[in-house]
Amino acid sequence: MRFSDIVGQESVKQRLRQMVDTDRIPHALLLEGPEGVGKLGLARAFAQYVHCEHRTADGEPCGECPSCRQYETGNQADTFFVFPIFKRKSGSPSYCDEFMDEWNEFTKANRYASFADWIDTLNCGTTKPIIYNNEGDVILRKLSTKAYASSTKIMILWLPEKMNEQCANHLLKMIEEPHEGTILVFVSNDSAEILPTIYSRVQRIKVKPLTTETVARYMVDRYAVDGGYALSIANSSGGSITRAEQMLRNDDDARQRLEMFKRLMRSAYKKDVRDLKDWADEVAEFGREKGRIFMDYLSKMVRENFIYNIGNPALNYMSSEESDFSRKFSPFINERNIEIMVKEIDKAVEDIMRNANMKIVMFDFALKMTIAIKM
Numbered sequence: 019m020r021f022s023d024i025v026g027q028e029s030v031k032q033r034l035r036q037m038v039d040t041d042r043i044p045h046a047l048l049l050e051g052p053e054g055v056g057k058l059g060l061a062r063a064f065a066q067y068v069h070c071e072h073r074t075a076d077g078e079p080c081g082e083c084p085s086c087r088q089y090e091t092g093n094q095a096d097t098f099f100v101f102p103i104f105k106r107k108s109g110s111p112s113y114c115d116e117f118m119d120e121w122n123e124f125t126k127a128n129r130y131a132s133f134a135d136w137i138d139t140l141n142c143g144t145t146k147p148i149i150y151n152n153e154g155d156v157i158l159r160k161l162s163t164k165a166y167a168s169s170t171k172i173m174i175l176w177l178p179e180k181m182n183e184q185c186a187n188h189l190l191k192m193i194e195e196p197h198e199g200t201i202l203v204f205v206s207n208d209s210a211e212i213l214p215t216i217y218s219r220v221q222r223i224k225v226k227p228l229t230t231e232t233v234a235r236y237m238v239d240r241y242a243v244d245g246g247y248a249l250s251i252a253n254s255s256g257g258s259i260t261r262a263e264q265m266l267r268n269d270d271d272a273r274q275r276l277e278m279f280k281r282l283m284r285s286a287y288k289k290d291v292r293d294l295k296d297w298a299d300e301v302a303e304f305g306r307e308k309g310r311i312f313m314d315y316l317s318k319m320v321r322e323n324f325i326y327n328i329g330n331p332a333l334n335y336m337s338s339e340e341s342d343f344s345r346k347f348s349p350f351i352n353e354r355n356i357e358i359m360v361k362e363i364d365k366a367v368e369d370i371m372r373n374a375n376m377k378i379v380m381f382d383f384a385l386k387m388t389i390a391i392k393m
Contacts, residue, residue, distance in 0.1 A: 024056040044221040045196040050209040051225035054260025092122040095166040100175040102147035130259040149181040154188025179211035186213040227257020286387035298380035323351040355393040
């Protein structure tokens with residue numbers, strides 16, 4: 019993995035390179051930010067750059083030395099990965115090493131990795147993958163031994179927020195009393211859920227959402243989609259290539275989201291409480307992750323219609339179908355209700371992600387729209 023394989027994030031790349039080039043690498047580093055912005059790819063490129071024997075003048079791993087070739091095959095002896103897994107046999111411990119075939123398949127296929135894609139790769143059914151307590155013992159053992167082919171051992175831990183507390187406490191000991199020649203790299207989608215004693219002891223690098231233009235350019239280059247459509251997807255992605263790819267794969271879902279947005283606003287305007295209740299029940303059936311994506315779409319459409327209403331259509335990033343609806347609907351989104359609507363959407367998302375009852379959350383949100391849309 020080369021830094022150039024990850025689009026954007028130039029300031030993060032430069033900071034990681036400087037750590038290596040100046041030999042000032044922290045023993046515990048956290049890359050934190052939203053899903054789909056390149057964090058795992060950056061961690062992998064960083065590790066390869068550390069171990070590369072002939073780094074290039076433009077700050078890349080050479081790709082030719084024995085270490086780089088081992089990275090390409092997933093067999094670099096001094097780098098290991100920790101990630102959420104599930105127990106294949108009830109009552110028996112499971113370890114990340116048992117899932118390396120799945121991990122290598124996943125990382126090769128997903129430059130912009132998502133937790134949902136990992137769940138699909140694991141084929142774990144309804145079981146929620148986590149990092150189990152017993153993985154902490156394995157981590158301690160691996161980091162306490164000498165490096166095999168270099169002077170440095172690197173552990174990349176993907177999604178530390180999925181760790182059980184006992185495993186987290188093992189790592190806390192490693193962070194407070196690091197072994198010489200070891201680097202811990204954490205990659206988090208939700209750093210607020212990391213054990214505070216760990217979070218406070220690592221050097222943190224925020225990996226920000228990508229620009230709309232960067233995401234759109236990636237979609238055009240990789241999938242050869244129309245530029246206007248790419249901009250529409252990118253503007254709804256929140257700066258996440260993972261989310262943009264999900265939307266591209268799910269055109270039917272895109273049409274469904276638009277129809278659900280139309281239905282919400284029409285029923286809210288008519289104060290059709292019965293249909294709003296049915297609407298809320300249908301959104302609840304999406305599940306939490308798909309429901310969150312849908313609410314992000316609602317937020318995007320509310321903002322787009324406000325921009326359309328105030329007379330700046332050149333700043334809009336909507337599909338032709340969305341624009342057709344917005345021509346007549348946009349006057350209902352104005353300076354009196356835009357902030358209220360966005361605030362209620364954000365609150366609903368927060369409640370969804372905190373495991374509140376989705377039917378109740380969505381029905382309450384829908385009822386509030388009946389008031390906001392008449393302002």
